[in-house]
Amino acid sequence: MAGFKVRLGDGSEIGPMDLSALRTWLSQGLIDGDSPVMRPGSRKWVPLSSIAELKGVLAAQPRAKAKSKKKRQEDELEPEPVDDEPSSVDLVRVKVVGALLLAAAAGFGYLAWRPSAAISAFDGAPWLQLALGALALGLMLLPGWPYVRNIVRLVLILAAFALFPLAGILFAQGERGAALLALGSAWLVVSGLAALLPRRLGLAGLLIAALPVVAGGYGVYRFGRAQASEAELSMQEWATGERRFTDDALGLTLDAPEGWLLLKPGNPLVKAPMDARVTLALTRHGGGAYLVTEPAPRAVATPDQYLDRLQQQRRAGQPGYETRQRVNAVVGSLTGRQLEAAWSDGGTRMREVVVAGLDGWMGFALVGWMPEATASRPNGLDDLVRGFAARGLLAVRLKAAVDAAVAAVPHLSVPAAEQLMAQSEARVLEPDQAFRRSLSALAQNIGSLSDKEKAELTRLTTATYSGVAWKERTRLADYVERVRKGQTTPAAEDKEMAALLRDAESRLSAEGRLKLQGFYEKAILAKN
Helix, strand or coil: CEEEEEEECCEEEEEECCHHHHHHHHHCCCCCCCCCEEEECCEEEEEECCHHHHHHHHHHHHHHHHHHHHHHHHHHCCCCCCCCCHHHHHHHHHHHHHHEEEEHHHHHHHHHHHHECCCCCCCCHHHHHHHHHHHHHHHHHCCCCCHHHHHHHHHHHHHHHHHHHHHHHHHHHHHHCCCHHHHHHHHHHHHHHHCCCCCCHHHHHHHHHHHHHHHHHHHHHHHEEECCCCCCCCHHHEEEECCCCEECCCCCEEEEECCCCCEEECCCCCCCCCCCCCCECCCCCCCEEEEEEEECCCCCCCCHHHHHHHHHHHHHHHCCCCEEEHHHHEEEEEEEEEEEEEEECCCEEEEEEEEEEEECCCCEEEEEEEEEECCCCCCHHHHHHCCCCCCCCHHHHHHHHHHHHHCCCCCCCCHHHHHHHHHHCCCCCHHHHHHHHHHHHHHHHHHHHHHHHHHHHHHHHHHHHHHHCCHHHHHHHHHHHHHHCCCCCCCCHHHHHHHHHHHHHHCCCCCHHHHHHHHHHHHCCCCC
């Protein structure tokens, strides 16, 4: 049967077909004017548009054909529509995470204000920095920007990983139980918040991610919140409510670190001497401390000697007392000495620090102790020692008195003047009083000088008296004799004779005055 053959776009051939069938296919858009056609009896393919019998049909279909072809091309090029915008539910979820971070920032801010509200294992934690970080992350999420959400999620993932080395530090410090459970709960919260931030999250994923946030939040509150014990409640009853102790007369100040309580006098909670100026307690770690001041004993002239005295007292009161090392300590404007020691309280090994010093004629000391496992933490013994300061008011007064005595009494050296004042009840002497005591000390301790020194002292005394008028010389000799016998002399006479002998000794040679100072110093220092 003769007819037309047509080659389709996929290369297949159909036919033979008559003109009626070609018109039908053409009108339906199955073929067009460019489709190859082979006439009956021919072996050559020609465009369908060259078939004269179909000109009318092709003329009526050009616009529809072009439009159909263009639409097919556009359909082939245009991708499937994708919804790039998250749903309203997803936006709400991201903002809820932002609100939770803001709530965490508020919690951290509260702990920055009252760090004692957290368990003691977290003392020294950077609560303020954590509060600012959580605040920034929460504010970043509230607008719902997609790229910001990814940044916050990355930060939360890194924070979750950072909790692992922190747990190792706590474990190395001997923390167990509540501290590690609280840290693990915090890891659940951070990880859950990060899991809530993907772009799309089905209902099942939402429930799975929300569960650790809820469980972890409860765990943080349950295990991380400090609960007052009976001992702490008792301490609160004895607390003064102040953070600083000040003694203006001695120039001493003690600023208590965070967590330490200044206790009222007479409290039975801290073992301290009856005359302690102030007692302190750190109930969270079982720490205690006290401050003492007293006139330095006559044999005590250096901070080391005063520390020896305190060490003996502490050893007597604490069985198993073990001293470790001594170092210099800066106590405000003075230099003192610091002792490290240790002792056992039941099964707990305690670390003790004693800081002692001398301010003029007064000794002062701060004694503090804590369990060794926690003593080096922030707000521990080291911070307690750093809060202790002395202005050296009495040292200034003593130096001024010594300088005045040395200037008014030429036969006194600085060590001799200091010793005279240390031996007095008032610990500070006026120049005329130092003069009178030096004569008495020489008379009482003349035996400390060798025969040769006594002969030289007699020669210098004769040379001194020779420069005094006869009438005044007689009065001076009478005055010295009465002092040597321990008789009372009027203050006015002390001043007059001190001035008279000062003028006479000033006329000696420099070498003679130095020898005279040496004899008096040897006699005065021999009186201990």
